[in-house]
Amino acid sequence: MIMKLSSHSFCEKLADKIPEAQAILRVHLNEFDTLLPNVFLAEITRYVLSGGIARERIVEFFENNFHNLGDEVENLIAVSFVENIETAKELNFATNGVDATRIITEWHRQKGQ
Secondary structure, eight states: OOOOOOHHHHHHHHHHHOHHHHHHHHHHHHHHSSOOHHHHHHHHHHHHHTTOTTHHHHHHHHHHHTTTSOHHHHHHHHHHTGGGOOSHHHHHHHHTTSOOHHHHHHHHHHHTO
16 A cells, blocks of 8 residues: 655655755745755755755655655656656666666656657
């Protein structure tokens, strides 16, 4: 049985597991006064694509939870992370060194490839 998690809970879980995501969440909360999961994951995507030190751990976290926490989390990752990876070059950079089969498959599905 799949454990379901809300988008908010998923973002909080990410921040609890990865200190660099916690720092991004603090800035996000200071700016918006509330957690906006789609915006937060877009900010995480920018961090990943900038080569942040926690890139592999974040992508691995998304990969491991993509189909495991219910439709809301799956949609959040698909729309706010995968969809914000625009090119194959960015996808290769983001997933380099990570077994990210689900994320890569979703990216190709979205791009019609």
